[in-house]
Amino acid sequence: MKKTLITAALPYANGGIHIGHLAGVYIPADIYARYLRLKGENVLFVCGSDEHGVPVTIRAEKEKITVQQVVDKYHHIIDQSFKDFGISFDVYSRTSKPIHYETSQDFFKKLEKNGKLSIENSKQYFDTIKNQFLADKYVAGTCPNCSNPNAYGDQCEKCGSTISPDELINPRSAFNDSPLELKETKHWYLPLDKYENWLKKWILEGHKDDWKNNVLGQCKSWIEQGLRPRAITRDLEWGVPVPAEDADGKVLYVWFDAPIGYISATKDYFLQKDKNDTTFNNNLTWESYWKDKENTRLLHFIGKDNIVFHCIIFPVMLEMYEDYILPENVPANEFLNLEGDKISTSRNWAVWLDEYVKDFPDQQDTLRYVLTANMPEQKDNDFTWKEFQTRNNSELLGTLGNFVNRALVLTEKYFENIVPEKYNLSELDTQMISDIQKVIPKISESLDKFRFREALDFYMEIARISNKYLQDSAPWTLAKNWEENKEKIATTLYLSLQIVANLKILGEPFLPSTSQKISQMLNDNGFTNWSKAGNFDIIPQNHTLGKAFLIFQKIEDKAVETQLEKLIQAKKDNELANFKPDTIKENIGFEDFMKIDLRIATITHAEKAQKSKKLLKLTLDTGVDTRTVMSGIAEYYSPEEIIGKQVTLVANLAPKNINNVESQGMILMAKDANGKLYFVSPTDVVRNGAEVR
């Protein structure tokens, strides 16, 4: 049996972990790792924080702390979330560790020494005030597609298009808005073009039958577009310094050093193990996982945004290095949406794990369950709080929890919590056993193919069969004729307890903390082994059980409503915090300004406009005349509260028909970042008709 090295994408240490990360990468990787361990296979499951790259430096500026403080803070938050949700890494390392610097620099040096890299000079934007080259994200300018004046050199948030810094109109520094200089700089490149044929053969021929379609599709399109050399160094301060001559102020580009993080995390695991575990003598080293091509398989669990790095760039790096194994599979997932909208850290549209744990203590398995049942395996999928509630209440609580609880409570009631004897099996009993035994291999088959949703569904099929079995057997009815039915009841409960033991084993990869709770109730010393699944004599007769308790809690409407409100509020707060005023419009002449007649007027009457939620119909005393003005402020002000208010009126704006009323001018309103409108009023009472200039 081959050893399996499982990697999960290194999360950026610039924020916490949200449900999209969990569903896309960490839950599938964890289910698979736990499944192999239960089968007794040799598994090493590695991950760590990616502490380089521009996002962490941006976060540092946003939070006004140092980059080191940012990565320390988020490394610990992320690490804690993984522990909270039972993600069973053997090691959770970080790319700021010396072992990673050493490993990634050695990697670069060997490729450079063997002539695998190329060097090119190019021109890049240079900030003369900060005296540094700017990363793409730090070049601001006007979007060529939608004219948004606050677009950045990697993308425009307004229209969502991906752009490069040289496409921006009027490029400027995002730090200080100063114009930028184009300056020559030298960088090392990975000549991917030379590996096009190798990749075609390795992926498009070699893995056409075993890789997922969504992964193959992306690889195919990348390769067919033609691969170009990609720079692996950057002019930045934060990162792993380039170990070459004449490379001052240059670091390894984050996508070059991040995947090497899997290798350094493996080394880190053995460093820690050697130090802590004196009994460690099984002769394995980090090289047993990375260089033993015959006996190891490497699997990368990632989201679809990382496919190119793990299927094309990293394998080319490994192939260039020559000693390393290549991934056997890269079962990447698509994206999870939230309430019909894309999950976004920058817009704060997400469910964060550290907050979930506070709001739903001890209910991590519910989230694991819902995210697995809804995993975006082949296409993007949507998470809704309503579905979360329904699945918890009807599937976990109503089916799985209900069965386990009834089996245990009835044993307590009729047999003083001791596993009863098994007598002759009825037709109902044998049918149930054969039904369950048919489902179990399907769970394994699905897991072997990385079809986690399907596997979970088969698991729940067992819970459904069991629930129905207990319902049909109805020991509570039989108990009315105890002497006559005693053996039947004993057999039903004996078998039900065996199903509970099966559910515990088979559920461990999906719902680890639930399995632990069942273990506690069965009082079985935590015994778990996949090969025992399908056996109906796991818990011996006369064994004393632990105390029964409820595994799942009902989720009320109120809890779900609170979550929805929280989401909307967080999004609004974020919009306010990130508000950036538009740039100032072109200059106009003084004469142009003087053409506008601005006057102070008082609102003497206000009413809701007919058939409109937005408009109020105002009557104004301008000191010169009485006017009717239609104003789009009804969402923010009621008619009663604004009567008597002094406002600024554009008095000579040509009349316009609005909602079948002639609006004679316009009142000035200031618009805040969240869209709310405020009156522009004099701070003291002024005579109506006063000119404003």
Ligand SMILES: [Zn+2]
């Ligand atoms: Zn745009």
